[in-house]
Amino acid sequence: MTTIRADLISPLDMFKIGIGPSSSHTVGPMLAALMFARSIAREKVAAGAYHLVIELYGSLSATGKGHGTDGAVCAGMIGLHPKDADADAVWQAKPDLEKNPIIASGGLNISFQPRDDIHFLGWTIDGKPLPHPNTMRFLLLSQEGKTLLEEIWLSVGGGFVEAFNWTEGRIYSKQHGGEGVDLPYPYNTAAEFVGQCQASNLPPWQVVIANQERRGLSESNLRSALDEILDTMDDCIERGLSTEGILPGGLNVRRRAKHLYEKLKGESPPAWAGNDLRPSVYAMAVNEENAAGGKVVTAPTNGSSGLIPAVWRTLKEAHDLDRTTLQNGLIVASVIGALVKVHASISGAEVGCQGEVGTSCAMAAGGAVAMLGGSVNQIEQAAEIGIEHHLGMTCDPMMGLVQVPCIERNAMGAVKALNAAALSLASDGSHLVSLDKALAVMKQTGLDMNEKYKETSTGGLALG
Ligand code: SF4
Structure with a gap:
């Protein structure tokens, strides 16, 4: 925190x-x-x-x-x-x-x-x-x-x-810097971010870009770095979809993404594929790569690294989204992740898995709404739905490996993010619980959570 x-x-x-x-x-x-x-x-x-x-x-x-x-x-x-x-x-x-x-x-x-x-x-x-x-x-x-x-x-x-x-x-380490710089659109809460977007009449990603430019990161440099991030996410999905075998660590978890993907691509997809399983399979592909110690993008953590690539790839395929839109989605998602980091936590050891998969779901939901043309109110609503429905989720990885429950948690989180985005896009963005309120609850829930459920492998599923 x-x-x-x-x-x-x-x-x-x-x-x-x-x-x-x-x-x-x-x-x-x-x-x-x-x-x-x-x-x-x-x-x-x-x-x-x-x-x-x-x-x-x-x-x-x-x-x-x-x-x-x-x-x-x-x-x-x-x-x-x-x-x-x-x-x-x-x-x-x-x-x-x-x-x-x-x-x-x-x-x-x-x-x-x-x-x-x-x-x-x-x-x-x-x-x-x-x-x-x-x-x-x-x-x-x-x-x-x-x-x-x-x-x-x-x-x-x-x-x-x-x-x-x-x-x-x-x-605070020198990873950030920029303290003392007067930003054109300062914000430290979700409400302030929404307010800055509305007052400036700028798209939400442009508010972030303007702030980053003031801190010395040009839009072209930011976009080219985001391109590298998108490429790394895509490469990770591809490796996961084409690799099979047992994951390392001793839990003997077999990789499933490749097999499931081949079934989905088959001429007669099985009955279980009736609900689109692609986001889940993409997420599993990334998290299997992560579990194998491969190259991934923290989004916002490695344990939750599959969810955002899965949602981005699903929406890109469904709506033929261009690179700029995908970058804009990442920028908006990053705002949500930053708000969680500041007001709650993105660490499973601090607040349990609500801080990892829960945060990633909120980021993905908000980013998805941005990519699909929703308003900043709808972005805030989607992010809140993403957090709200992960509150209290514990971190209890079996054998301390980022495999069970982590891989499937990303698969389920990707589906929840897409649903959260759809629910908010179908509404006018007005809702009862604000994202700021949900983050305060998340922080308190994390403080109240027993230590054995905070990445110590001493409780829950970790006990086998
Ligand atoms: S269960 Fe723990 S290690 Fe696994 S994804 Fe969630 S927070 Fe990360």
Whole structure:
């Protein structure tokens, strides 16, 4: 639950190209490790021999092995970035370090044996409660064991990371910037966003574009980055639709998207395909790729990465939507994700799955309405429906893997998003519960939720 304003979170913050299976447990820790590696370089540590220890706390410890957190921090420490790195290279980093436990760079020889030097710890750090359920500490030690450099990082969901300092309190990482810039259309709530769109008479995506341009991100750069995101989403669907086999991790979950897709394409589709199953199959294709540690787009998280690509592809096929419209949809969806991030949470470890699949459903519903020509009131209504009907949904992944219930949750969420969009488009946009109210309820529900249902694999379906 962050302190940044919603209008400072750009579409490129909400949609990040990364590695599966988890944005909070894979992408975030990988980025944090990369930041620590850069700190070592920045601090100009004298050439010599050192030792590295990485401590994973809370939910990162409880489900980190299933989510590949240990492999992700290894990849970050050797300088790989989740956006640019090849997925195979990311997962090769840990076995390589286990064989040759030295990170050598800039005259430093840092001994680091992942088997011994990554510690999975509990819910306190130095006897104090964790600052966040997903906390990690990086320690660079001298050969005598003296701490030379120490950083605490929090993975706060959706691949966002924050540095933490005990004396100064939480510090927002440099992922955003732009504080202090006077935006042409400031907003921090859904009501304010709707108000800015109506007062300016601009389409909702144009309000965001104007704000981003003031922050230095031109429309052409934003659109070309969104194109790359759309391509990555499409590639992910295609890989998922053409790959079969058992997903890694030990749960023996068989991939289903390819088989289902082939049945749907057949000359006589089976009776179960009577209701269009394509959005569900597209979503499953992406989430199977995510579960296999492939390249995906956090939307807003990896666990919920299938829903938006599925809805976008379904609407593109049904309505022949052009690239600009698809980009506009992503921009609007990002506003909804930013509002959830600011006023509730997009982290399963903080508020359960309502923050991941629930948020993604709201984003997809609002984005769908925007792409189909709905008003800003209808966008807000669709997003509210998407959130409202996921309130209270827990995060209880079996064996800590992002497979069961996650893959089917995206399939169901895609259908709900399309229904939410249709319900709002069929109305005049007036409704009883506002999106702002639903987000306040979501936050409180998350605070009230028992910890065992917040990505700890200690309750619910996780118990088998
Ligand atoms: S249950 Fe939901 S929140 Fe938890 S890991 Fe799966 S998709 Fe993410």
